[in-house]
Amino acid sequence: MTESFDLLRRRLTGSLALPGDTLYAALATGYNVAITAKPAAVVEARDAHDVAEAVRFAAGTGRAAGVQATGHGLADTYDDAILVHTGRLDECVVHPDGWARVGAGVRWQQVIDAAAAHGLAPLCGAAPGVGVVGYTTGGGLGPVARTFGWASDRVRAVEIVTGDGELRRATPTEEPDLFWGVRGGKGALGIVTALEFDLIPQPTLYAGALYFAAPDASTVLHRWREWSSALPLEATTSLAFLQLPPMPGVPPQLAGQFTVAVRFAWTGSEESGAAVLAPMRAAATPVIDAVQTIPYAAIGMIHSDPSDPMPVIEETDLLASFPAEAADALLAVAGPDARSPQVIVELRQLGGALAAEPAHPSAVCHRDAAFSLLTIGVPVPPIAAAIVPHAAAVRAALDPWLTGGALPNLSAGTGAARLARSYDPATLSRLVEVAERYDPSHVLRVGQVPVRRAA
CATH class of the missing domain: 3.30.43.10 (Uridine Diphospho-n-acetylenolpyruvylglucosamine Reductase, domain 2)
Structure with missing residues (x-):
């Protein structure tokens, strides 16, 4: 060999x-x-x-x-x-008329910085250190998603090596089945070598996070639930219960404490954004108020996700609704008195432009979901053994409101059960059919790909 x-x-x-x-x-x-x-x-x-x-x-x-x-x-x-x-496929070209072409090794921050020179911005993720291709092929749910929708809906063209070893270019008119499936289908149909996608004219944002102390968790969660239900399309928000360890980059007000983060991104003016955010600022006194006008290039500060590799265990779900009873159930199982082993328990509000049908259909499913749920635990002693059972308890507590679905990019996973949660039956069936056509030898049978007949 x-x-x-x-x-x-x-x-x-x-x-x-x-x-x-x-x-x-x-x-x-x-x-x-x-x-x-x-x-x-x-x-x-x-x-x-x-x-x-x-x-x-x-x-x-x-x-x-x-x-x-x-x-x-x-x-x-x-x-x-x-x-x-594919980390060496580092082509990154931003066209001033509003689109970009990037290789499969490019991370979002490279595109963000290149686009900023032209007053443009990509629909990146919360962590700009994430790769463009993996994020986009999984749909792409970012900090301004309720305003502008899924990143995959902005794709113009895909260059991809399919399972038969051929390099192909897929657009709405060339290889349309590939174009449909790559946008949302992760690695099901091939290895992407380059993407072309539209940018948005958004040089700045009114954005950041409000951090509240543990005693205010119930008040803040219930206020956020009510407040978010009436937000206009210019707003995207999420809420997270945080238990961040003392480590470089974590402010002392948050380190080793239970806190509640309300993330907020507003694509309009600072004045109108401040007015919309005012009810959350008045819910309790924040221990940190980091919401301000920022360059789009600083979008990573909204979530402030860690950039260094670490061990994590993630679980995710989608919710059809989040009524007051669901908020109480979440507080009981993951609030400040629950002794949760999770570092993060997060709710992201969906809807808005995420629910809209794209100009060109894709494999992105669950556009009708109202919220995503994500739990993240770091498996280190003495809490390592408690993370998975507790994540199951969180899911059980919110079960009456869960859809049964999941987004491919949140808590990446493999296997038939995980894929069945990522795609509805019709979409999964079509992904399998297209994969059989372009990968008859089943070379692409590892990672997040549809379960197919035996090779």
């Missing part, structure tokens, strides 16, 4: 790393260090040709092929697979 790997190495412009190599360890490690990837080899692609060669090699040797760029979406150990690392 070493000889066959040598053959692959000779066909690459980039690098091939095998277990034991220093490069292998660096490329196979993802953001969530609780998951250890164990591929047979890692291809550090330098261009789309390398991606195609890796996929063809995997098919020829009976292996699967998976993909990773930043590692934020790592959900599989890729046992004995060929892992294609």
Whole structure:
């Protein structure tokens, strides 16, 4: 088998790393260090040709092929697979007339900074260090999503190596089935090498977060529930129960404390945004008020997600509604008196532009959901064993209001049950049919891909 790997190495412009190599360890490690990837080899692609060669090699040797760029979406150990690392596909071109073209290794902050020079902005995620492609192919739910919708709905074109080893370009008129499925279908249909997408004219935001102390949790949660129900499209908001450990970057008012964060992004003027936010500011006295006019390039400060790799256990759900009874149930199981082991328990309000039908249909499902729920725990002693049972208890407490669905990008996971939650039956069936057509050998059978017939 070493000889066959040598053959692959000779066909690459980039690098091939095998277990034991220093490069292998660096490329196979993802953001969530609780998951250890164990591929047979890692291809550090330098261009789309390398991606195609890796996929063809995997098919020829009976292996699967998976993909990773930043590692934020790592959900599989890729046992004995060929892992294609696309971090070197770093093309990033912003066109002043309102669109961008980026390679699969580009992170959102690169696009944000390049677009800012033209008064433009991409529909990025809450953490600008996340890769553009993985985020967008999972739909893309960002801090201004209620105003502008899903990031995947802004895609113009996709360049992708399908499971048959062919590089294809998909648009609404070229390879339309691929164009439909890549937007929302994650890695089901191939390894994306480049994306082209529209930008928005949004140089600044009135945005940030209000942080409240534990004794105000009930008041703040109930006020947020009522207040958010009447928000206009210019507003996107989320609420999180936080138990952040003392660590660099965590303000002393939050470190080691139970706090409640109300995140807010307003795409209109500062004056109108302050008026809309006033009821939340009046709910209680914030320990930190970080809502202000910011350049769009600072959008990461709204959620202030950590950027360093760490072990995490995530669970996610969607809610059809969030009445007062649901708020009380959440407080009972995850509030300041519940002894929750979770670092974060988050609700994001959906609706608005997220519920609108796109100009070009896609595989993004659950557009009618009202809220997303996310729990994040860090599995370290002495709380490690409590995280999963507690996440199940949170789900059970909110069960009357859950839809049964989940978004692909929140709490990345694999398997038939997880995929059935990510897609409705009709969408999943179509994804499987398109995957069979473009990947007849089932090379793309690892990661977040539809369960298909036996190869």
